[in-house]
Every structure is written in structure tokens, then in C-alpha cells.
Amino acid sequence: MRFIFKISYRQDLGLFRDRFQRDWYIALLLGLLALPVLLPDYRVDFSLMLIYGLCGVSLMVLAGYTGLVSLGHAAFLGIGAYAHVYFAQDMGLPWIVSIALAALVSAAAGGLVGLPALRMTGIYLTIATLAFALIVQEVFNRWESVTGGLKGKAVERPTIFGVSLQDDTSFYFLCLALLIAGLWLTRNVLRAPTGRAWVAIRDSEIAAQSMGVNLAVYKTLAFSYSAALMGVAGALFAHQVGFLAPDIFTVLLSIQFLLMVVVGGLGSLHGAIFGAIFVALVPVGISEARDVMPEWLGRVFSVFGQDAGSAVAAAVDGFVKHPGLEPGIFGLVLVLFILFEPQGFYGRWIKIKLYFSQFPLYKRATFKRQKSYMRSERLR
Amino acid sequence: MSFFRADSLAMQFGGIKAVDEVSFEVEAGEVFTLIGPNGAGKTTIFNLVSRIYDPTSGRLLFEDEDITEVPPHEIAGRGIARTFQNIELFERATVLQNLLLGRHARKRSNFLEELLFLPKVRRLELEHREAVEKVIDFLDLQSHRDSLIVNLPYGVRKVVELARALCAEPKLLLLDEPSSGLNVEETEDMAFWIQDIRELLGITVLMVEHDMSLVGAVSDRVLALNYGRPIAMGTAGEVQAHPDVIAAFLGG
Numbered sequence: 001m002r003f004i005f006k007i008s009y010r011q012d013l014g015l016f017r018d019r020f021q022r023d024w025y026i027a028l029l030l031g032l033l034a035l036p037v038l039l040p041d042y043r044v045d046f047s048l049m050l051i052y053g054l055c056g057v058s059l060m061v062l063a064g065y066t067g068l069v070s071l072g073h074a075a076f077l078g079i080g081a082y083a084h085v086y087f088a089q090d091m092g093l094p095w096i097v098s099i100a101l102a103a104l105v106s107a108a109a110g111g112l113v114g115l116p117a118l119r120m121t122g123i124y125l126t127i128a129t130l131a132f133a134l135i136v137q138e139v140f141n142r143w144e145s146v147t148g149g150l151k152g153k154a155v156e157r158p159t160i161f162g163v164s165l166q167d168d169t170s171f172y173f174l175c176l177a178l179l180i181a182g183l184w185l186t187r188n189v190l191r192a193p194t195g196r197a198w199v200a201i202r203d204s205e206i207a208a209q210s211m212g213v214n215l216a217v218y219k220t221l222a223f224s225y226s227a228a229l230m231g232v233a234g235a236l237f238a239h240q241v242g243f244l245a246p247d248i249f250t251v252l253l254s255i256q257f258l259l260m261v262v263v264g265g266l267g268s269l270h271g272a273i274f275g276a277i278f279v280a281l282v283p284v285g286i287s288e289a290r291d292v293m294p295e296w297l298g299r300v301f302s303v304f305g306q307d308a309g310s311a312v313a314a315a316v317d318g319f320v321k322h323p324g325l326e327p328g329i330f331g332l333v334l335v336l337f338i339l340f341e342p343q344g345f346y347g348r349w350i351k352i353k354l355y356f357s358q359f360p361l362y363k364r365a366t367f368k369r370q371k372s373y374m375r376s377e378r379l380r
Numbered sequence: 381m382s383f384f385r386a387d388s389l390a391m392q393f394g395g396i397k398a399v400d401e402v403s404f405e406v407e408a409g410e411v412f413t414l415i416g417p418n419g420a421g422k423t424t425i426f427n428l429v430s431r432i433y434d435p436t437s438g439r440l441l442f443e444d445e446d447i448t449e450v451p452p453h454e455i456a457g458r459g460i461a462r463t464f465q466n467i468e469l470f471e472r473a474t475v476l477q478n479l480l481l482g483r484h485a486r487k488r489s490n491f492l493e494e495l496l497f498l499p500k501v502r503r504l505e506l507e508h509r510e511a512v513e514k515v516i517d518f519l520d521l522q523s524h525r526d527s528l529i530v531n532l533p534y535g536v537r538k539v540v541e542l543a544r545a546l547c548a549e550p551k552l553l554l555l556d557e558p559s560s561g562l563n564v565e566e567t568e569d570m571a572f573w574i575q576d577i578r579e580l581l582g583i584t585v586l587m588v589e590h591d592m593s594l595v596g597a598v599s600d601r602v603l604a605l606n607y608g609r610p611i612a613m614g615t616a617g618e619v620q621a622h623p624d625v626i627a628a629f630l631g632g
Binding site (some may be wrong): 189202209212 | 430432451452453454455456457461462464468469470471472473476477480481482483484485487489491494495496497501502505506508509510513544548
């Protein structure tokens with residue numbers, strides 16, 4: 001066990017819990033800076049992972065902290081992506097200005113979606129955001145002068161202050177810098193009154209309102225801020241994929257973002273990042289499995305005879321090459337997490353940490369919660 | 381000049397008159413209690429005062445200002461804070477965060493300043509913290525400061541909710557059944573605190589309560605309601621002895 005002696009109110013305002021935590025994060029940062037050197041072949045995936053991280057933080061603010069679940073976040077990603085490409089390439093604005101404008105456009109769209117959120121709660125809001133995403137996708141299809149329509153639109157590599165980031169390594173650092181900036185800004189808001197107001201709305205709207213929280217303002221603000229982060233992620237995403245087409249920003253992508261925050265652990269920024277790592281790694285794992293699994297399982301089963309071995313190999317080969325495998329696995333994982341670890345990866349991580357810090361006195365019951373039935377007469 | 385006045389307040393849900401032409405006046409510095417059997421309209425009056433419901437007719441006056449049309453989130457800023465019958469705390473936040481949210485009506489920083497966590501935000505946060513710590517000391521919540529609400533027993537949650545309301549620095553405090561679900565010792569503590577809130581902090585209390593020993597110990601005046609109508613008004617003893625009140629509670 002480590003004891004933290006709190007001797008000043010300032011300690012509770014810091015970014016990190018204590019000196020040790022800060023040191024760990026510095027070590028993590030150094031590790032991330034050294035990553036392109038350590039693993040030169042996997043850089044492209046890591047940039048995507050960082051972009052997903054930003055997406056995760058964005059949805060975490062909305063779903064994890066404000067309690068407004070959105071199934072339309074791929075639309076904000078798309079709005080950010082198309083807006084950025086339009087401003088930077090078609091209008092020739094400087095990169096920094098363009099990405100800031102993309103964030104603003106996305107934030108405005110977020111505010112627009114946030115307005116009905118004042119009247120709708122829970123599943124109804126989620127369905128409204130889903131409808132929004134479908135509409136936006138249709139707009140991407142039709143508004144050819146800006147989006148290039150179904151033909152799509154090629155995206156150039158970013159050029160910042162005259163420096164062209166042609167190679168993957170520099171793009172990776174750009175993504176890293178923006179993710180860290182996004183995390184820092186989000187953390188700042190969350191430790192300030194606005195973040196508390198969001199949490200209050202999530203846990204009890206009625207009490208939040210009675211304590212002075214203007215629900216209309218703070219829900220719209222959460223939507224706008226979340227959409228702005230998504231817009232920045234979208235701009236980076238455009239550079240990452242190199243080619244924009246409306247069918248990238250599908251509902252499936254939105255579901256993936258939702259999966260990210262649920263699997264990572266709702267209500268923690270750590271969770272957003274854990275979820276992003278998971279979502280970025282699963283496709284890699286699947287493609288690896290595609291190459292290795294049939295042959296490997298075939299060899300295992302060949303102990304029952306050569307025919308059995310090759311039959312199994314063929315069957316497995318057919319299964320792993322099935323095109324719907326990825327969404328299927330995502331769905332399965334989501335269900336399993338909701339059933340067995342609703343706190344997500346972050347919750348599991350906390351439990352593992354506690355296990356070791358209290359060894360051998362750890363009790364499973366520490367995390368058991370009594371179901372509470374007290375809020376029978378909740379006002380809505 | 382009156383501190384708080386409800387003027388022929390009425391609230392109708394469909395065909396049911398939950399509150400029917402209720403008028404009362406609360407003087408500054410007193411503890412005013414509403415009693416009545418279940419469904420008498422006590423909590424509805426609370427929800428009207430904290431503006432969660434719009435009254436069908438009638439007016440609410442606080443410090444000589446009409447607050448009948450004020451939106452609910454501005455009520456705390458005007459100096460009216462409340463607790464809830466069924467505890468409405470922010471369960472997945474710590475006690476400290478709950479109490480700091482109680483200071484929301486006193487917030488003076490804007491979103492952009494918070495985004496960058498400017499020194500001004502830091503200074504204001506420290507000011508809020510000082511204020512919150514005073515309430516923590518007042519209600520002896522030191523040992524629970526950093527625990528999540530979900531981990532706290534019911535009795536402590538009740539106190540935390542009272543603390544959160546006090547953090548808003550109200551002039552009028554609405555307590556909806558402060559003793560419900562508390563054991564004898566906790567109810568006794570609650571009685572002392574209500575007295576302290578009035579005498580040390582100078583806050584006026586409007587309370588709904590069923591426990592007549594608590595009502596008798598702390599209230600200056602009691603208003604008994606039945607079926608949304610006032611039936612008796614006076615000291616706790618007078619109201620308890622009133623034949624209509626006895627009839628309302630015991631039948632007769």
C-alpha cells in the first residue's frame with residue numbers, strides 16, 4: 001500500500017494523483033516517443049490507435065461523463081474530415097486554421113444535435129443521433145461540390161508551417177501531440193465546474209438542476225465539445241486513410257466508437273484509451289489469425305488423421321475469411337463485457353492493481369455492490 | 381415585506397388537485413414544517429417552490445420578488461437549496477465532488493477559462509474548496525471526503541445531501557423528510573444540525589417531516605395539510621392537538 005498524505009487543497013487540483021503517478025506518465029510518454037524506433041514496422045497502426053484514442057475521449061465526455069449515449073459519432077468524424085479537407089485543399093487555408101475550423105464546424109453540428117437532447121433521454125436520444133448519422137452520410141453522398149460524392153476525395157499529407165509531414169513517423173508524432181492536447185484539455189474541464197456539472201447531469205438531472213446546473217446549456221456544451229474533439233480526430237483520420245468516401249463513416253464505425261468506451265470502461269479517460277487500443281488491435285489480430293489459424297488448427301487436428309486435419313483447416317479457413325467476422329467479434333466482445341465486466345478494461349485494471357497492492361488481503365467482495373432500489377420516485 | 385410567501389398555490393395533475401389553494405408565509409430565521417398524511421401534497425409543494433413543477437395557479441414570492449416564472453436552475457442562485465426525499469446524490473462521484481457541485485450556483489469561471497485551467501480557475505476552485513471544507517467540518521463528514529457515494533451507508537448519504545444543499549450558501553433551505561430512513565441516533569443528530577443551521581448559519585428552514593418528535597423539537601411553526609388543503613397552522617403542540625389533524629391522521 002502507498003499512502004498519500006494530503007496536506008494542501010492544491011493536491012486535489014493537480015493533473016496527477018501524486019509524484020509516482022506523474023513519473024509513470026512521463027515514462028509512458030518517453031515510451032511513446034521511442035515507439036517508432038522500437039517498432040518501425042507497425043507505425044501506421046499506431047497513428048490510427050492515437051486517432052481512435054481521440055475519438056474515445058470525445059465519446060467518453062458525452063457517454064461516460066454526461067450520460068448521453070450517441071450512436072452518431074462517426075458523422076462528426078466525417079464532418080471534421082470533409083471540412084478539414086475542404087478548407088485545407090479546396091480553399092487552401094493553412095493547416096492549423098483548417099483543423100481549427102473543422103473542429104468548429106463539427107462543434108456547431110454537435111450543438112445542433114444537442115438541442116433535441118434536452119427533450120429526449122436514454123434510448124430515444126441514441127436513436128435520434130443514429131438518425132442524424134444516417135442523414136449526414138446521405139449529405140456526404142449528395143453534396144458533391146464539397147465532398148466529391150461517391151467518387152470520393154484524395155487527401156494529401158499535412159503541411160504544417162511549410163513543413164510537409166510526408167513520412168509516417170512525423171504523422172505519428174502529430175497525432176500523439178494532438179491526443180495529448182485533447183486529453184489535457186478534457187482533463188482540465190473535468191476537474192473544473194463544467195466537468196462536475198456533466199457528471200451531475202449523468203447521475204441525477206433533477207438534483208443537478210436544483211443545484212443550479214442549466215441542463216440546456218450543459219448538455220449542448222457536452223455535445224459541442226465532444227463533436228469538436230471528434231472533428232479534430234476526423235481531420236487526422238482523413239490524412240491517415242488518404243482517401244475520403246461516404247461509406248467510411250457508417251453506423252458500424254459509430255458502434256465501434258461506442259464499443260470503445262464501453263469496453264474501455266465508462267466514466268474514465270483511461271477507459272477511452274484502453275478501448276481505443278483494443279479496437280485498433282482487434283483487426284490486426286483477426287488478420288493475423290486469418291493467416292495462421294487454419295494451418296495451425298489443421299496441424300492440431302491431423303492427429304486424428306490427415307483427412308480430419310485438412311477438413312478442419314478448410315472449415316476454419318472458410319470461417320476466418322468470412323467478411324462479417326470483424327463486426328461479429330466486436331458485438332460478441334461488447335456483450336461479454338456488459339455481462340462480466342461492466343466497468344470495462346479500466347475496471348479490471350483497477351482490480352488487478354488493488355489485488356497486488358493489498359496482497360494477500362484482497363477480497364472480491366470489495367467491488368460487489370448492493371442493488372439499490374431507493375430511487376423509486378425519480379422525477380424526470 | 382415577507383421572506384417567503386406562497387400565495388393561493390394550486391397544482392393539478394389531470395383531475396387530481398395535489399395542492400389546492402395553499403397560502404403560507406415563512407419568516408426569516410424560522411423553521412417551518414409541513415406535515416400531513418401520505419399524498420397530502422407536501423412534496424408537491426416542495427417541487428413547486430424549487431420550480432420543478434409549474435403551478436396551475438398561485439404565486440411564489442421570495443424576498444419580495446416573484447419567483448413563479450423563474451427557471452428551476454436559477455433557484456439555487458437566488459438562495460433556495462433543497463434536499464430530496466429519496467436522496468438524489470451523484471452516486472458515481474466522491475463526496476467532495478458532490479459538495480463542490482453544490483457550489484455550482486456560485487460558479488464564476490467560463491468554459492474557455494476552464495479548458496485551459498487558467499490560474500483564475502485554480503484560485504476559484506480553492507475558494508470553493510474552502511467553503512466546502514467549512515460545511516464538511518460543520519457536519520462532521522471529514523472521514524468520508526474522498527469516498528464514492530455508492531460506498532456510503534444510507535445515513536451518511538442523507539447527511540451528504542444536506543451538506544450539498546448547504547454548500548450552495550442558501551438563505552432558505554428545503555428539507556424533504558430529513559429523518560426518513562435514519563435510526564434514532566441519526567435523527568437526534570439531524571435535530572441538532574437543523575437547530576445549528578438556523579442558529580449558527582442563520583438559514584431559514586422549510587421542512588417536510590413525519591417524525592413528530594423531530595418536528596416538535598425544531599419547528600417554530602407547523603402547517604398541516606390533507607388532500608392538498610391546509611387544515612391547521614400553529615406550534616407543533618397546537619397542530620397535533622387540532623381535531624382536524626387527528627381526524628386526518630387517524631380517521632374519525
